[in-house]
Amino acid sequence: MPGLNSRQREAVRYTAAPLLVLAGAGSGKTRVITRKIAYLIEDKGLQPRHICAVTFTNKAAREMRERVSQQLKGVNTRGLRISTFHTLGLDILRKAPEQVGLRSGFSLLDAQDSESLIKEHLRGTAEVDAISASAVQHRISRWKNDLIDPAAALSRAEDDFEARLAALYADYERSLRAYNAVDFDDLILAPARLFQSRPAVLEAWQDRLRYLLVDEYQDTNSAQYELVRLLTGTRGAFTVVGDDDQSIYAWRGARPENLARLQEDYPELKVIMLEQNYRSSARILGLANTLIAKNPHVFEKRLWSEHGPGDMPRVLRCTDEANEAERVASEILHLHFAEKVPFGDVAVLFRGNHQARPFEKALREHNIPYFLSGGTSFFARAEVKDAMAYLRLLANPEDDAAFLRIVNTPRREIGPTTLERLADYTREQGTSLLAGCEDPGLAEHLSERQRNRLGAFVDLIREHRRRSAEDPVGGVRALIETIDYYAWLREHASSQRVAERRYENVGDLLEWLGKLQKGDFHDKGLADMVGHLTLMDVLDRQEEEAGGDRVHLMTLHACKGLEFPHVFLVGMEEELLPHRSSIEEDTIEEERRLAYVGITRAQRALTFTLTSRRRRYGEWIRSEPSRFLTELPADQLDWGGERSDTPENRKARGMSHLHMLKGILDAG
Ligand SMILES: Nc1ncnc2c1ncn2[C@@H]1O[C@H](COP(=O)(O)OP(=O)(O)OP(=O)(O)O)[C@@H](O)[C@H]1O
Numbered sequence: 001m002p003g004l005n006s007r008q009r010e011a012v013r014y015t016a017a018p019l020l021v022l023a024g025a026g027s028g029k030t031r032v033i034t035r036k037i038a039y040l041i042e043d044k045g046l047q048p049r050h051i052c053a054v055t056f057t058n059k060a061a062r063e064m065r066e067r068v069s070q071q072l073k074g075v076n077t078r079g080l081r082i083s084t085f086h087t088l089g090l091d092i093l094r095k096a097p098e099q100v101g102l103r104s105g106f107s108l109l110d111a112q113d114s115e116s117l118i119k120e121h122l123r124g125t126a127e128v129d130a131i132s133a134s135a136v137q138h139r140i141s142r143w144k145n146d147l148i149d150p151a152a153a154l155s156r157a158e159d160d161f162e163a164r165l166a167a168l169y170a171d172y173e174r175s176l177r178a179y180n181a182v183d184f185d186d187l188i189l190a191p192a193r194l195f196q197s198r199p200a201v202l203e204a205w206q207d208r209l210r211y212l213l214v215d216e217y218q219d220t221n222s223a224q225y226e227l228v229r230l231l232t233g234t235r236g237a238f239t240v241v242g243d244d245d246q247s248i249y250a251w252r253g254a255r256p257e258n259l260a261r262l263q264e265d266y267p268e269l270k271v272i273m274l275e276q277n278y279r280s281s282a283r284i285l286g287l288a289n290t291l292i293a294k295n296p297h298v299f300e301k302r303l304w305s306e307h308g309p310g311d312m313p314r315v316l317r318c319t320d321e322a323n324e325a326e327r328v329a330s331e332i333l334h335l336h337f338a339e340k341v342p343f344g345d346v347a348v349l350f351r352g353n354h355q356a357r358p359f360e361k362a363l364r365e366h367n368i369p370y371f372l373s374g375g376t377s378f379f380a381r382a383e384v385k386d387a388m389a390y391l392r393l394l395a396n397p398e399d400d401a402a403f404l405r406i407v408n409t410p411r412r413e414i415g416p417t418t419l420e421r422l423a424d425y426t427r428e429q430g431t432s433l434l435a436g437c438e439d440p441g442l443a444e445h446l447s448e449r450q451r452n453r454l455g456a457f458v459d460l461i462r463e464h465r466r467r468s469a470e471d472p473v474g475g476v477r478a479l480i481e482t483i484d485y486y487a488w489l490r491e492h493a494s495s496q497r498v499a500e501r502r503y504e505n506v507g508d509l510l511e512w513l514g515k516l517q518k519g520d521f522h523d524k525g526l527a528d529m530v531g532h533l534t535l536m537d538v539l540d541r542q543e544e545e546a547g548g549d550r551v552h553l554m555t556l557h558a559c560k561g562l563e564f565p566h567v568f569l570v571g572m573e574e575e576l577l578p579h580r581s582s583i584e585e586d587t588i589e590e591e592r593r594l595a596y597v598g599i600t601r602a603q604r605a606l607t608f609t610l611t612s613r614r615r616r617y618g619e620w621i622r623s624e625p626s627r628f629l630t631e632l633p634a635d636q637l638d639w640g641g642e643r644s645d646t647p648e649n650r651k652a653r654g655m656s657h658l659h660m661l662k663g664i665l666d667a668g
């Protein structure tokens with residue numbers, strides 16, 4: 001087993017009992033998982049279909065799949081399951097939807113959809129001014145992650161307010177059921193419940209998944225813990241790897257204590273610690289060790305590295321955000337043109353999504369290709385999703401998910417109770433929601449006023465379906481104007497500018513549709529074009545994921561498990577990192593872990609940046625260096641590091657212009 005140290009080898013070979021590999025960043029935990037998959041197939045003769053590896057992000061799952069297929073060249077790995085927890089959950093539900101009270105073809109609500117559903121339920125309650133829909137959603141999500149159902153939430157409520165939130169949770173659940181829909185958290189919760197209540201279903205899955213491997217185990221929540229516990233059963237055939245110092249999702253219900261709980265639930269648990277870091281140069285690792293040592297520890301682990309000291313990590317002091325972004329862009333140009341570093345080897349990491357904007361601007365201005373992970377792609381924008389939902393409903397009146405998305409967008413005073421009754425009725429009748437609106441039998445269930453509102457909506461759709469049968473794009477355009485979608489956007493946006501930009505996105509979508517109509521789809525109908533656009537949606541995402549040689553921009557939460565030769569950790573300021581809310585709530589330890597995760601992504605070079613002033617809520621505020629920077633030994637950091645204005649760098653910038661020019665010439 002080349003490329004593994006003796007402890008890693010032991011971890012790969014160990015299958016006698018449950019195994020926990022507990023080790024710091026860059027020590028090869030993920031490598032143990034990928035090698036172990038290969039070992040189980042090649043040496044232990046396990047069929048690929050009996051193995052399941054679980055990670056947290058699609059990106060991580062994709063990388064793992066690549067690494068495994070490289071190791072198993074020529075071996076048929078059909079059936080090998082490497083996915084996120086959520087994808088695994090979705091597959092489990094899809095195989096037996098009736099068992100959990102769903103029908104096949106159930107819809108999956110994203111966070112945006114759940115939030116607007118909650119908003120509907122909040123409307124008209126006493127709590128509407130006291131709490132935002134997103135806060136309620138967060139609360140419900142926490143309950144679900146802790147396997148607490150509405151009844152249990154109610155019985156635990158300590159005051160009236162909590163009790164009201166629990167009641168909202170119950171309303172929300174009822175709506176989901178009526179709509180034949182699940183939310184993101186249900187993808188874990190529902191399978192766990194399914195397994196608890198149906199031993200036969202559980203047994204079939206246990207028979208299918210005979211060995212389970214979990215990466216980033218420190219970030220599992222209670223529902224995920226339960227799912228793993230159930231799936232692995234008494235056999236306990238699993239390997240989990242994790243690092244308590246990298247637990248950064250407690251705010252979303254992750255339970256780092258799950259690491260300790262394993263020992264209680266599985267007394268025969270074997271624990272292997274890894275201590276050699278293979279990722280970072282010694283100076284970078286030294287900073288990481290110093291920083292994390294400030295947190296209290298249950299397990300002491302000190303990482304060491306055989307790599308040389310490497311470059312001195314640097315700190316760039318910048319005047320403000322624009323300057324910070326400009327300096328980083330300049331540094332990246334230097335790396336790329338003077339040192340021949342591919343753009344893809346560089347990552348810019350920040351605490352909050354809002355910090356990305358100036359960097360995007362600066363990188364774009366310098367013609368540096370970049371990719372913003374977790375950013376909002378065109379098809380993920382609310383307004384584009386609304387417009388797509390209208391398109392889908394025009395093309396296919398049976399599309400219940402599309403119906404639900406826009407029946408009240410813009411507001412038509414059709415409340416959740418009306419929709420629930422409609423959904424219950426149509427389920428009995430076996431018709432779609434839209435068709436159900438016109439069913440005379442509905443009269444028993446809904447008041448005349450409610451029926452009239454639904455009727456008006458049906459008329460709207462029918463009229464424009466007719467128009468779009470003759471002229472697809474014209475029909476859709478007329479619909480968007482008839483409902484005065486712009487006014488709706490204007491009502492909800494923070495400024496006219498924002499509303500206009502959103503409306504432009506809708507315009508872009510229609511324009512795109514127009515091009516299709518004139519081009520390849522001139523002899524086809526709306527349904528074909530919508531199908532094509534939906535597929536584009538998938539392609540768009542795939543393209544996003546494919547990468548290419550681009551600088552990575554991402555939050556610290558998103559960079560878990562990844563590594564980059566050059567890392568810029570920006571915004572190293574008090575109230576940014578640590579975040580202001582963590583200072584107030586005294587959850588600095590989790591922020592320190594976040595900083596630790598960021599630092600340990602760097603392989604060769606690490607650069608921190610900070611500004612002396614930053615705009616916040618329209619005002620200039622003086623920024624203070626992050627305590628995490630001042631905790632680091634001053635002699636291990638180069639605080640003077642000015643590279644942006646060296647002659648070399650000016651040359652690099654000149655080359656970038658040449659590069660740009662060449663691009664223009666090539667295009668011409
Ligand atoms: N025994 C080894 N010899 C050489 N390189 C190794 C060895 N083990 C791991 N590596 C390399 O070290 C780097 C870090 O490994 P890996 O990503 O598996 O660490 P990790 O513990 O999962 O890190 P993280 O905690 O950040 O997820 C990778 O580039 C990996 O290929």
Ligand SMILES: [Mg+2]
Nearest residue numbers: 029030215561
């Ligand atoms: Mg890893």
